[in-house]
Amino acid sequence: MHDLGGVSKFMCVAVDTEPHALTGFDKEVDAIRQILGAKQVMSVDELRRAIEAIPEADYHRLSYYQRWLRAITDTLLRKGVLTEAELRVALPADAP
Amino acid sequence: MSLAPGTKVRVKDDWPEIRGPCHIRTPHYVRGECGTLVRHLGDFANPEDLAFARPAPLRPLYHVRFDQPGIWGEGAAGDALLVEVFGHWLEVVTP
Amino acid sequence: MSVLAADSVNLLAALRAVLAAKGIAGPEEIAGQIRSTDEASPAQGARMVAKAWTDPAFRALMLEDGTRAAESLGIPMRGLPPLGVLEDRPEAHHLVVCTLCSCYPRAVLGYPPFWYKSASYRARAVRDPRGLLLEWGTVLPAGVKLTVVDSTADYRWMVLPLRPAATAGWSEAKLAAIVREGDMIGVTIPLAS
Numbered sequence: 001m002h003d004l005g006g007v008s009k010f011m012c013v014a015v016d017t018e019p020h021a022l023t024g025f026d027k028e029v030d031a032i033r034q035i036l037g038a039k040q041v042m043s044v045d046e047l048r049r050a051i052e053a054i055p056e057a058d059y060h061r062l063s064y065y066q067r068w069l070r071a072i073t074d075t076l077l078r079k080g081v082l083t084e085a086e087l088r089v090a091l092p093a094d095a096p
Numbered sequence: 097m098s099l100a101p102g103t104k105v106r107v108k109d110d111w112p113e114i115r116g117p118c119h120i121r122t123p124h125y126v127r128g129e130c131g132t133l134v135r136h137l138g139d140f141a142n143p144e145d146l147a148f149a150r151p152a153p154l155r156p157l158y159h160v161r162f163d164q165p166g167i168w169g170e171g172a173a174g175d176a177l178l179v180e181v182f183g184h185w186l187e188v189v190t191p
Numbered sequence: 192m193s194v195l196a197a198d199s200v201n202l203l204a205a206l207r208a209v210l211a212a213k214g215i216a217g218p219e220e221i222a223g224q225i226r227s228t229d230e231a232s233p234a235q236g237a238r239m240v241a242k243a244w245t246d247p248a249f250r251a252l253m254l255e256d257g258t259r260a261a262e263s264l265g266i267p268m269r270g271l272p273p274l275g276v277l278e279d280r281p282e283a284h285h286l287v288v289c290t291l292c293s294c295y296p297r298a299v300l301g302y303p304p305f306w307y308k309s310a311s312y313r314a315r316a317v318r319d320p321r322g323l324l325l326e327w328g329t330v331l332p333a334g335v336k337l338t339v340v341d342s343t344a345d346y347r348w349m350v351l352p353l354r355p356a357a358t359a360g361w362s363e364a365k366l367a368a369i370v371r372e373g374d375m376i377g378v379t380i381p382l383a384s
Contacts, residue, residue, distance in 0.1 A: 005125045005290035005341065006168060010314035015326045020305035025203060030302070031224035032206070035216045038270065042149075048292055049119040049147035064293075064308055066199045073195055073206055079149065082209045087194045090208035092201050121344045123290050125317065138273070140345040157344055164339065168318045174336045177317055180344035 001059060002052045026065040033072060042075050050075045098136040098156050104189040105160060106130045107181060119147030122185045126177070130189055131162040137180065156183035227267075228302070235266050236299040236349055237370035240381075241363045244354040253351065254278055261299055271298050275346045277338075279377075284335050285350045286324070286377035288316035289342040296347040300372060307376065317341060327378045349375045355383035 004010065022030075036042045050071035051059075059067065076082050099105070109128035112118045121143050137157045145152035160181045165171035194202070210216040239260060243250040253260035257274030268274065274296055277285040289295065290313045295303035306312050315323040320339050321331070331337060340348050352374045358366060373379035 003124045003291055004310055004313040005123045005288075005316075006318035007310075007314045010311045011319060013311035013314075015306050015309055015312050015315070015323065017306050017326055022302060025200065027225045027228070028203060028207070028221060031221045031228060032210065032216060034224055034228065035220060039215065041215060043146045045119060045143045045146035046149060048143075049117075051292070052119065053117075062199075069199055069203055069206070070195055073202060076206075077195075081215070082206075082213065084194050086209050086212075087202075087205045090205035090212075091194070091197060092204050121291060123317075123341060123343060125290075137275075137346055143344065157346075161338075164317075164320070164337075170319070172321060172337065175320065176336070176338045177341060178338050179341045180346060182344065 001056050002048075022065075026063075029065040029069045029072070033068060036072065036076075041081060042072070042079065046075050047071050050078075099133050099158065099183065099186070099188065101133055101135055103133040104130060104191070105133050105158075105186040106189050107160070108185050108187060110185075119144055122181055123179065125167055126160075126162060126179055126181065129162055129167055131160040131179075133186075134159040134161050134178065140182075142182065142184075157181070158183060158186065160186070228297075231266075231298055232301040233370075233372040233375065234367070235261070235264075235301075236296070236372075236375045237367040238264055238363075239266075239299060239349075240351060240370045240375065241367035243351055244358075244366055245363050250351075257299075257349065266299060268298050272345055272347045274299065275348045277340060277348055277350050277377075279350060279353050281353065282335055284331050284337050284377060284380075286316060286320055286337060286339045287342055287348045287350060288313060288339060290314075290317055291343055294342040294347060296349045296375075298347070299349055300375060304372060324378060327373060329379055350377045351375075352377075352381050355381050357383040 037044055051067050054067060077084060107126045107129055112120060137159055139154040140157050141152035142155045158181055160179055162177040164175040164177050165173060239253060243253050253276050257276040258268045261274055262268050279285055293303050293308040295307060317339050320337055342348050369381055371379060374381045
């Protein structure tokens, strides 16, 4: 799914060449990834592996940095750097 | 020891993703294909291990040139693909 | 339901709170990382290209070792992947893609643009590169061979494009101003305007 070279279903899809400014959300996720890499909490290869593990339906529904956020969180949970319970407690109050 | 520029190589026709969880930096479209080694780019920790936070031995990384229309059966004669491939994915083609 | 299914904005807020509480990454550190990341932009790569067009010794260094060439202009490269430079020639054009994810020479070009990360760019670049170039209106002159560089592993690649013919006598700064992001990935060709 991530190994996209020459994949037929995209061969007739136009490329959106317009600039898209990154949002604050995008830049924060990007910065967190860099910090976790520099501190050797998780490597870029672990990020890629976790992105590749996102189910296809979710993969195409999520934006680029939404995928990163999900992959970072998934990796940190799997490695025991943080726990699901810690994240739930920290979710903003209005979250379902 | 690293492979010399000009060496004819074949990328292994291997599909570890069928066997279980893995992370591979060898694109599907070059697997099983023959190319020409251009340059040894250096030795890098094996991403297949790094992805699982395992100890990752250094592996030689090469730039390998492939005939672009030869791979896809379409395209312009003389166009090429240049791909980074780790040594453990390459077999020397004996003439 | 897994916490991973939470709304992304809420999940990010939760992740930030937990990382801060554990002393892994605090808000100031994240803000600082964003600031330093924002400093990298195509202007850095354009400076390198313009210098290579006017200074043969720098050009040789850049083709030999892109990382050292960038560092010699004060561009921070420490801890980043090695930078390789692909030299366009009158008969040879290069196009960079990462079909596996979105590897991009961020140190010298900044964040990858939206199109570079798109599925259609990644799929088409290796199989129908000349059709892909038409999306930018780029048509290679007759006789020019195209090499598509799939940035799959540990290097990051930028293109050193051809200097436009009508720029004789231009200063380095004036040359740098015409070099665009796409020129250094190979989807476009620098224009003397």
